[in-house]
Amino acid sequence: MTTTPLLGRYFRKLKAAIPRRRELLARRYLRGCGLEIGALHRPLPLPSAVRVQYVDIASREENIQKFPELDPSDIVEVDYIDDGFILSEIPENTQDFLIANHVLEHSPNPIQVLKNWCRPLKPNGLLFVTIPIAEKCFDKGRPETTLDHLIDDYNLYNRPTDHLAQQRIKEKNRDHLREWITLSERRIFSKRDSTYIKPSVEEIEKRIEHTDTQNSEIHFHTFSMDSYSRLLDYFTKTVETGMEIEKVCKSRKEIVSILVKSST
Numbered sequence: 001m002t003t004t005p006l007l008g009r010y011f012r013k014l015k016a017a018i019p020r021r022r023e024l025l026a027r028r029y030l031r032g033c034g035l036e037i038g039a040l041h042r043p044l045p046l047p048s049a050v051r052v053q054y055v056d057i058a059s060r061e062e063n064i065q066k067f068p069e070l071d072p073s074d075i076v077e078v079d080y081i082d083d084g085f086i087l088s089e090i091p092e093n094t095q096d097f098l099i100a101n102h103v104l105e106h107s108p109n110p111i112q113v114l115k116n117w118c119r120p121l122k123p124n125g126l127l128f129v130t131i132p133i134a135e136k137c138f139d140k141g142r143p144e145t146t147l148d149h150l151i152d153d154y155n156l157y158n159r160p161t162d163h164l165a166q167q168r169i170k171e172k173n174r175d176h177l178r179e180w181i182t183l184s185e186r187r188i189f190s191k192r193d194s195t196y197i198k199p200s201v202e203e204i205e206k207r208i209e210h211t212d213t214q215n216s217e218i219h220f221h222t223f224s225m226d227s228y229s230r231l232l233d234y235f236t237k238t239v240e241t242g243m244e245i246e247k248v249c250k251s252r253k254e255i256v257s258i259l260v261k262s263s264t
């Protein structure tokens, strides 16, 4: 995955405001040893007795290159360089908690990712996930992703040998990238660079054609408090019935959610 200096500047701006509610809830709920996925430059502050290891798709050195506008001293050392959407290196039933702040929206298949994040948790283990509220960030104006859309993604990805299903995934991911370039990226770039010129339709289509959309660093989906709550409700009632919703709440720009694995 690659990013540009302009995107780096966006991340730097985010750093200026670590959401207080995120921090308070982490201090209140998280105990023991666990993982944080995609901490980058904003590792979640935790009580001193809590032990955390960091997972990221890129090493610290790669992240320093990828995000040149960030202060390198803020970027965490990565303990597991791995696809944090799968966590193939992490055995099941080993973690007291798993944290992922502003990562889930980067996945083309969030239901599967939530499922994968539950696997390493011990009984009573906590899944601590925050996501940006679309209307409060650069995704403003994008259509809200529906639960049906996410269920469809989940079902399509679970048919890897079905050519039509795989074709449909490609089309959906291209649509996401088109929306990202047209609305999100445009908002990020034009705010920070007065010389930014909106790409033409032809330029956008050419870029989409040449992008590995599935692995592109974009917000695939957009959420509100209602739509994210519906997703968690569906997830805990239908996909992972061994998980329960402990807390879902909103702060100014993000939603904080905590799920707990049942004790049996």
Ligand SMILES: C[S@@+](CC[C@H](N)C(=O)[O-])C[C@H]1O[C@@H](n2cnc3c(N)ncnc32)[C@H](O)[C@@H]1O
Binding pocket: 014, 037, 038, 039, 040, 041, 042, 055, 056, 057, 058, 063, 082, 083, 084, 085, 100, 101, 102, 103, 106
């Ligand atoms: C938007 S930043 C989030 C930074 C920080 N957690 C925050 O709250 O602002 C996304 C982070 O997730 C990482 N990431 C994205 N996809 C990933 C994946 N599939 N596996 C592991 N890390 C991933 C990126 O490298 C980056 O460090």
